[in-house]
Amino acid sequence: MRVQALVALLDVVAAQADPSLQLTSRAALQLRGLADPLPASVVDGIRSSGLVPSATHELVRNVVVSPLSGLDSRGVADLRPLTRSLDVAVRADAELAALGGRFLFVLDDGRGDVINTAADLSFVATGPGRGIVRAGRADHGWDVSIDSAVPTIVGLAREFVGRAAGDESIWHVDDLDDPLGGSATARLPALPAPSQPLGAVGDHAVVAVPLGLLRPDHVAALGRHAESVRVTPWRSLVVEGAASALPHLEAAGLVTHAHSPWARMHACTGLPGCARSALDTRALARELAPVLPDGRLPVHVSGCERRCGTPETAYVDVLEPTSLDDALHQIAAQPAEDGSRRVDG
Numbered sequence: 444m445r446v447q448a449l450v451a452l453l454d455v456v457a458a459q460a461d462p463s464l465q466l467t468s469r470a471a472l473q474l475r476g477l478a479d480p481l482p483a484s485v486v487d488g489i490r491s492s493g494l495v496p497s498a499t500h501e502l503v504r505n506v507v508v509s510p511l512s513g514l515d516s517r518g519v520a521d522l523r524p525l526t527r528s529l530d531v532a533v534r535a536d537a538e539l540a541a542l543g544g545r546f547l548f549v550l551d552d553g554r555g556d557v558i559n560t561a562a563d564l565s566f567v568a569t570g571p572g573r574g575i576v577r578a579g580r581a582d583h584g585w586d587v588s589i590d591s592a593v594p595t596i597v598g599l600a601r602e603f604v605g606r607a608a609g610d611e612s613i614w615h616v617d618d619l620d621d622p623l624g625g626s627a628t629a630r631l632p633a634l635p636a637p638s639q640p641l642g643a644v645g646d647h648a649v650v651a652v653p654l655g656l657l658r659p660d661h662v663a664a665l666g667r668h669a670e671s672v673r674v675t676p677w678r679s680l681v682v683e684g685a686a687s688a689l690p691h692l693e694a695a696g697l698v699t700h701a702h703s704p705w706a707r708m709h710a711c712t713g714l715p716g717c718a719r720s721a722l723d724t725r726a727l728a729r730e731l732a733p734v735l736p737d738g739r740l741p742v743h744v745s746g747c748e749r750r751c752g753t754p755e756t757a758y759v760d761v762l763e764p765t766s767l768d769d770a771l772h773q774i775a776a777q778p779a780e781d782g783s784r785r786v787d788g
Protein backbone atom coordinates (compact mmCIF):
# COMPACT_ATOMS: atom_id res chain seq x y z
CA MET A 444 0.00 0.00 0.00
CA ARG A 445 1.05 3.60 -0.49
CA VAL A 446 2.47 5.34 2.57
CA GLN A 447 -0.02 8.11 1.75
CA ALA A 448 -2.80 5.69 2.68
CA LEU A 449 -1.31 5.40 6.17
CA VAL A 450 -1.22 9.21 6.39
CA ALA A 451 -4.92 9.35 5.47
CA LEU A 452 -5.82 6.75 8.12
CA LEU A 453 -3.83 8.57 10.80
CA ASP A 454 -5.78 11.74 9.96
CA VAL A 455 -8.93 9.85 10.98
CA VAL A 456 -7.60 9.24 14.52
CA ALA A 457 -5.57 12.45 14.79
CA ALA A 458 -7.79 13.88 17.53
CA GLN A 459 -7.18 10.90 19.86
CA ALA A 460 -4.83 11.30 22.82
CA ASP A 461 -2.40 8.73 21.44
CA PRO A 462 -3.18 8.39 17.72
CA SER A 463 -1.95 5.19 16.12
CA LEU A 464 -2.82 2.40 13.68
CA GLN A 465 -2.74 -1.13 15.05
CA LEU A 466 -1.13 -3.90 12.99
CA THR A 467 -2.96 -7.20 13.39
CA SER A 468 -1.91 -10.84 13.10
CA ARG A 469 -4.01 -10.99 9.91
CA ALA A 470 -1.74 -8.41 8.25
CA ALA A 471 -4.48 -5.78 8.55
CA LEU A 472 -4.65 -2.31 10.01
CA GLN A 473 -7.07 -1.54 12.82
CA LEU A 474 -8.34 1.86 13.94
CA ARG A 475 -9.44 1.81 17.57
CA GLY A 476 -11.45 4.17 19.74
CA LEU A 477 -13.86 5.28 17.01
CA ALA A 478 -17.45 6.29 17.74
CA ASP A 479 -20.20 3.73 17.08
CA PRO A 480 -21.91 4.27 14.67
CA LEU A 481 -19.09 5.76 12.63
CA PRO A 482 -19.61 9.46 11.84
CA ALA A 483 -19.77 10.30 8.14
CA SER A 484 -16.50 12.25 8.42
CA VAL A 485 -14.73 9.10 9.65
CA VAL A 486 -16.18 6.98 6.85
CA ASP A 487 -15.12 9.60 4.30
CA GLY A 488 -11.65 9.80 5.85
CA ILE A 489 -11.17 6.03 5.63
CA ARG A 490 -12.44 5.97 2.05
CA SER A 491 -9.98 8.72 1.13
CA SER A 492 -7.16 6.28 1.95
CA GLY A 493 -8.13 4.29 -1.15
CA LEU A 494 -8.02 1.08 0.90
CA VAL A 495 -11.75 0.39 0.76
CA PRO A 496 -12.64 -0.33 -2.86
CA SER A 497 -15.84 -2.23 -2.04
CA ALA A 498 -18.75 -1.25 0.17
CA THR A 499 -20.30 -4.73 -0.02
CA HIS A 500 -17.23 -6.99 0.36
CA GLU A 501 -15.01 -5.02 2.69
CA LEU A 502 -15.39 -7.45 5.60
CA VAL A 503 -14.38 -10.45 3.50
CA ARG A 504 -11.23 -9.11 1.81
CA ASN A 505 -9.03 -10.90 4.35
CA VAL A 506 -5.96 -12.17 2.53
CA VAL A 507 -2.56 -12.93 4.08
CA VAL A 508 0.23 -13.25 1.50
CA SER A 509 3.95 -14.00 1.90
CA PRO A 510 5.00 -10.40 2.58
CA LEU A 511 8.18 -10.46 0.51
CA SER A 512 6.67 -12.26 -2.49
CA GLY A 513 8.15 -10.84 -5.69
CA LEU A 514 10.68 -8.73 -3.79
CA ASP A 515 13.32 -11.41 -3.15
CA SER A 516 14.19 -14.84 -4.48
CA ARG A 517 13.14 -17.06 -1.57
CA GLY A 518 9.68 -17.86 -2.87
CA VAL A 519 9.18 -20.07 -5.92
CA ALA A 520 6.51 -17.79 -7.42
CA ASP A 521 5.66 -14.08 -7.46
CA LEU A 522 2.16 -14.01 -5.98
CA ARG A 523 1.38 -10.34 -6.65
CA PRO A 524 -0.72 -11.06 -9.78
CA LEU A 525 -2.53 -13.93 -8.04
CA THR A 526 -3.31 -11.72 -5.04
CA ARG A 527 -4.81 -9.01 -7.23
CA SER A 528 -6.83 -11.58 -9.20
CA LEU A 529 -8.23 -13.13 -6.04
CA ASP A 530 -9.27 -9.75 -4.67
CA VAL A 531 -11.00 -8.83 -7.93
CA ALA A 532 -12.75 -12.20 -8.17
CA VAL A 533 -14.01 -12.10 -4.57
CA ARG A 534 -15.35 -8.58 -5.00
CA ALA A 535 -17.04 -9.51 -8.26
CA ASP A 536 -18.98 -12.36 -6.69
CA ALA A 537 -22.12 -11.14 -4.89
CA GLU A 538 -22.55 -14.44 -3.00
CA LEU A 539 -19.12 -14.14 -1.39
CA ALA A 540 -20.17 -11.03 0.53
CA ALA A 541 -21.70 -13.57 2.93
CA LEU A 542 -18.34 -15.13 3.88
CA GLY A 543 -18.04 -13.05 7.04
CA GLY A 544 -15.18 -11.12 8.59
CA ARG A 545 -13.48 -14.13 10.21
CA PHE A 546 -12.95 -16.03 6.97
CA LEU A 547 -9.29 -15.93 5.89
CA PHE A 548 -7.48 -16.56 2.61
CA VAL A 549 -3.73 -17.31 2.77
CA LEU A 550 -1.33 -17.29 -0.18
CA ASP A 551 2.21 -18.66 0.40
CA ASP A 552 4.78 -18.20 -2.33
CA GLY A 553 6.51 -21.47 -1.44
CA ARG A 554 8.84 -20.19 1.25
CA GLY A 555 6.57 -21.53 4.00
CA ASP A 556 6.25 -18.31 5.98
CA VAL A 557 2.45 -18.08 6.09
CA ILE A 558 1.14 -21.51 5.12
CA ASN A 559 0.78 -22.50 8.78
CA THR A 560 -1.50 -19.53 9.47
CA ALA A 561 -4.97 -20.72 10.47
CA ALA A 562 -6.65 -20.22 7.09
CA ASP A 563 -9.99 -21.18 5.61
CA LEU A 564 -8.69 -21.42 2.06
CA SER A 565 -5.03 -21.32 1.14
CA PHE A 566 -2.66 -21.71 -1.78
CA VAL A 567 0.98 -22.70 -1.57
CA ALA A 568 3.15 -22.38 -4.66
CA THR A 569 5.14 -25.48 -5.60
CA GLY A 570 6.74 -23.90 -8.67
CA PRO A 571 6.48 -20.73 -10.76
CA GLY A 572 3.26 -21.92 -12.43
CA ARG A 573 1.75 -24.45 -10.02
CA GLY A 574 0.63 -24.87 -6.49
CA ILE A 575 -1.73 -26.60 -4.11
CA VAL A 576 -5.08 -25.22 -2.96
CA ARG A 577 -6.06 -26.35 0.52
CA ALA A 578 -9.33 -26.16 2.46
CA GLY A 579 -9.02 -25.50 6.20
CA ARG A 580 -6.17 -27.30 7.94
CA ALA A 581 -6.26 -30.43 5.79
CA ASP A 582 -2.88 -31.95 4.96
CA HIS A 583 -3.99 -32.61 1.37
CA GLY A 584 -5.28 -30.26 -1.30
CA TRP A 585 -5.70 -29.90 -5.05
CA ASP A 586 -2.72 -29.56 -7.38
CA VAL A 587 -3.58 -26.72 -9.79
CA SER A 588 -1.92 -24.44 -12.31
CA ILE A 589 -1.50 -20.93 -11.04
CA ASP A 590 -4.09 -19.79 -13.60
CA SER A 591 -6.62 -22.18 -12.09
CA ALA A 592 -5.94 -21.21 -8.49
CA VAL A 593 -8.38 -18.30 -8.26
CA PRO A 594 -11.33 -20.12 -9.89
CA THR A 595 -10.65 -23.11 -7.61
CA ILE A 596 -10.51 -20.95 -4.48
CA VAL A 597 -13.63 -18.99 -5.45
CA GLY A 598 -15.50 -22.23 -6.19
CA LEU A 599 -14.63 -23.58 -2.75
CA ALA A 600 -15.62 -20.29 -1.10
CA ARG A 601 -18.99 -20.41 -2.86
CA GLU A 602 -19.48 -24.00 -1.68
CA PHE A 603 -18.70 -22.88 1.87
CA VAL A 604 -21.23 -20.05 1.71
CA GLY A 605 -23.90 -22.49 0.52
CA ARG A 606 -23.17 -25.10 3.19
CA ALA A 607 -22.85 -22.59 6.04
CA ALA A 608 -26.03 -20.70 5.14
CA GLY A 609 -28.52 -20.63 7.99
CA ASP A 610 -26.14 -22.14 10.57
CA GLU A 611 -24.73 -19.44 12.80
CA SER A 612 -22.32 -21.86 14.48
CA ILE A 613 -20.27 -22.21 11.28
CA TRP A 614 -17.62 -19.50 10.88
CA HIS A 615 -14.80 -21.46 9.34
CA VAL A 616 -14.20 -24.25 6.83
CA ASP A 617 -13.07 -26.54 9.66
CA ASP A 618 -16.45 -26.03 11.37
CA LEU A 619 -18.15 -28.04 8.59
CA ASP A 620 -19.04 -31.67 9.35
CA ASP A 621 -17.71 -32.96 6.02
CA PRO A 622 -14.63 -31.77 4.11
CA LEU A 623 -15.09 -28.93 1.67
CA GLY A 624 -14.53 -29.75 -2.00
CA GLY A 625 -14.65 -33.54 -1.76
CA SER A 626 -11.53 -35.69 -1.92
CA ALA A 627 -8.20 -33.96 -2.16
CA THR A 628 -5.20 -36.03 -3.18
CA ALA A 629 -2.19 -33.71 -3.40
CA ARG A 630 -0.10 -33.76 -0.23
CA LEU A 631 1.09 -30.38 0.97
CA PRO A 632 4.85 -29.92 0.77
CA ALA A 633 6.66 -29.99 4.11
CA LEU A 634 8.00 -26.46 4.42
CA PRO A 635 9.97 -25.52 7.54
CA ALA A 636 8.84 -22.05 8.61
CA PRO A 637 11.67 -19.57 8.00
CA SER A 638 12.57 -17.06 10.69
CA GLN A 639 10.75 -13.76 10.45
CA PRO A 640 12.92 -11.27 8.57
CA LEU A 641 14.09 -8.01 10.14
CA GLY A 642 16.48 -5.44 8.71
CA ALA A 643 17.72 -5.37 5.12
CA VAL A 644 16.35 -7.86 2.59
CA GLY A 645 18.06 -7.00 -0.68
CA ASP A 646 17.09 -3.39 -1.46
CA HIS A 647 14.17 -3.51 0.95
CA ALA A 648 13.81 -2.94 4.68
CA VAL A 649 11.75 -4.95 7.14
CA VAL A 650 10.98 -3.08 10.36
CA ALA A 651 9.00 -4.19 13.39
CA VAL A 652 6.54 -1.78 14.95
CA PRO A 653 6.76 -1.59 18.77
CA LEU A 654 3.62 -3.17 20.26
CA GLY A 655 2.18 -3.17 16.74
CA LEU A 656 1.18 0.49 17.10
CA LEU A 657 2.14 2.63 14.13
CA ARG A 658 2.45 6.25 15.25
CA PRO A 659 2.57 9.52 13.27
CA ASP A 660 6.35 9.85 13.70
CA HIS A 661 6.81 6.33 12.31
CA VAL A 662 4.68 7.14 9.28
CA ALA A 663 6.44 10.46 8.71
CA ALA A 664 9.78 8.61 8.60
CA LEU A 665 8.36 5.99 6.24
CA GLY A 666 7.10 8.76 3.96
CA ARG A 667 10.56 10.35 3.77
CA HIS A 668 12.18 7.14 2.56
CA ALA A 669 9.61 5.06 0.68
CA GLU A 670 6.44 5.22 -1.35
CA SER A 671 5.06 1.78 -0.56
CA VAL A 672 4.93 -0.63 2.38
CA ARG A 673 3.47 -4.08 2.98
CA VAL A 674 1.94 -5.09 6.28
CA THR A 675 3.13 -8.47 7.57
CA PRO A 676 1.24 -10.75 10.01
CA TRP A 677 4.08 -10.26 12.54
CA ARG A 678 3.60 -6.60 13.57
CA SER A 679 6.15 -5.46 11.03
CA LEU A 680 6.30 -3.70 7.69
CA VAL A 681 8.19 -4.38 4.48
CA VAL A 682 9.39 -0.94 3.38
CA GLU A 683 10.01 -1.20 -0.34
CA GLY A 684 13.37 0.09 -1.59
CA ALA A 685 14.36 1.45 1.81
CA ALA A 686 17.27 -0.77 2.90
CA SER A 687 19.65 2.20 2.86
CA ALA A 688 17.27 4.16 5.11
CA LEU A 689 17.31 1.64 7.98
CA PRO A 690 19.26 3.96 10.34
CA HIS A 691 16.65 6.69 9.78
CA LEU A 692 13.77 4.30 10.34
CA GLU A 693 15.41 3.08 13.53
CA ALA A 694 15.90 6.67 14.72
CA ALA A 695 12.15 7.16 14.30
CA GLY A 696 11.48 4.29 16.72
CA LEU A 697 10.98 1.41 14.31
CA VAL A 698 12.80 -1.85 15.11
CA THR A 699 15.48 -2.99 12.68
CA HIS A 700 17.28 -5.83 14.46
CA ALA A 701 16.20 -8.93 16.33
CA HIS A 702 18.15 -8.20 19.52
CA SER A 703 16.13 -5.05 20.24
CA PRO A 704 13.93 -5.64 23.31
CA TRP A 705 11.06 -4.22 21.27
CA ALA A 706 11.29 -7.22 18.95
CA ARG A 707 10.16 -9.35 21.95
CA MET A 708 7.71 -7.08 23.78
CA HIS A 709 3.98 -7.73 23.45
CA ALA A 710 1.02 -6.36 25.40
CA CYS A 711 -2.74 -6.69 25.25
CA THR A 712 -4.86 -3.55 24.83
CA GLY A 713 -5.31 -2.93 28.58
CA LEU A 714 -6.44 0.44 29.91
CA PRO A 715 -7.75 2.78 28.65
CA GLY A 716 -9.07 0.71 25.72
CA CYS A 717 -10.22 -2.34 27.71
CA ALA A 718 -12.25 -2.01 30.90
CA ARG A 719 -11.35 -5.55 32.07
CA SER A 720 -7.84 -4.39 32.80
CA ALA A 721 -6.68 -2.72 36.01
CA LEU A 722 -3.56 -1.35 34.34
CA ASP A 723 -2.26 0.38 31.23
CA THR A 724 -0.46 -2.66 29.84
CA ARG A 725 1.25 -0.76 27.04
CA ALA A 726 2.59 1.91 29.37
CA LEU A 727 4.03 -0.86 31.52
CA ALA A 728 5.54 -2.53 28.44
CA ARG A 729 7.22 0.79 27.57
CA GLU A 730 8.74 0.90 31.07
CA LEU A 731 9.76 -2.72 30.81
CA ALA A 732 11.45 -2.69 27.39
CA PRO A 733 14.60 -0.75 28.42
CA VAL A 734 15.23 -3.09 31.38
CA LEU A 735 14.07 -6.36 29.82
CA PRO A 736 16.31 -9.27 30.89
CA ASP A 737 18.07 -11.16 28.11
CA GLY A 738 16.20 -14.07 26.59
CA ARG A 739 14.86 -15.31 23.33
CA LEU A 740 11.18 -15.76 24.08
CA PRO A 741 8.59 -13.07 23.50
CA VAL A 742 7.31 -11.40 26.68
CA HIS A 743 3.58 -10.69 26.83
CA VAL A 744 1.92 -8.35 29.34
CA SER A 745 -1.77 -9.15 29.96
CA GLY A 746 -4.30 -7.09 31.88
CA CYS A 747 -6.42 -10.13 32.78
CA GLU A 748 -6.53 -13.90 32.42
CA ARG A 749 -7.97 -13.75 28.93
CA ARG A 750 -4.44 -12.98 27.71
CA CYS A 751 -5.57 -11.40 24.42
CA GLY A 752 -3.04 -11.24 21.60
CA THR A 753 -0.51 -13.71 22.96
CA PRO A 754 2.16 -14.91 20.51
CA GLU A 755 1.55 -18.22 18.75
CA THR A 756 4.90 -19.50 20.01
CA ALA A 757 6.00 -20.16 23.58
CA TYR A 758 6.30 -16.92 25.53
CA VAL A 759 6.99 -15.42 28.94
CA ASP A 760 3.71 -14.62 30.66
CA VAL A 761 3.39 -11.36 32.61
CA LEU A 762 -0.12 -11.41 34.07
CA GLU A 763 -1.74 -8.40 35.74
CA PRO A 764 1.54 -6.99 37.06
CA THR A 765 1.06 -4.54 39.90
CA SER A 766 4.30 -2.67 39.16
CA LEU A 767 7.46 -2.76 37.07
CA ASP A 768 9.18 -4.72 39.85
CA ASP A 769 6.35 -7.24 39.90
CA ALA A 770 6.65 -7.67 36.12
CA LEU A 771 10.41 -8.26 36.42
CA HIS A 772 9.79 -10.73 39.24
CA GLN A 773 7.32 -12.68 37.10
CA ILE A 774 9.79 -12.76 34.20
CA ALA A 775 12.61 -13.98 36.44
CA ALA A 776 10.43 -16.85 37.68
CA GLN A 777 9.98 -18.29 34.16
CA PRO A 778 12.40 -19.86 31.68
CA ALA A 779 13.65 -17.31 29.15
CA GLU A 780 14.26 -19.91 26.45
CA ASP A 781 11.89 -22.21 24.64
CA GLY A 782 10.19 -24.76 26.87
CA SER A 783 8.36 -22.20 29.02
CA ARG A 784 4.61 -21.99 29.13
CA ARG A 785 2.51 -21.72 26.06
CA VAL A 786 -1.11 -20.62 26.00
CA ASP A 787 -3.00 -20.52 22.74
CA GLY A 788 -4.65 -17.12 22.61
Ligand code: SF4
Pocket residue numbers: 711712713717718719720721745746747748749750751
Ligand atom coordinates in the same frame (compact mmCIF):
# COMPACT_ATOMS: atom_id res chain seq x y z
S1 SF4 B 1 -6.28 -9.63 28.17
FE1 SF4 B 1 -7.97 -8.84 29.41
S2 SF4 B 1 -7.37 -6.73 29.85
FE2 SF4 B 1 -6.15 -7.40 28.11
S3 SF4 B 1 -7.29 -6.75 26.30
FE3 SF4 B 1 -7.88 -8.88 26.76
S4 SF4 B 1 -9.73 -8.69 28.02
FE4 SF4 B 1 -8.69 -6.67 28.04
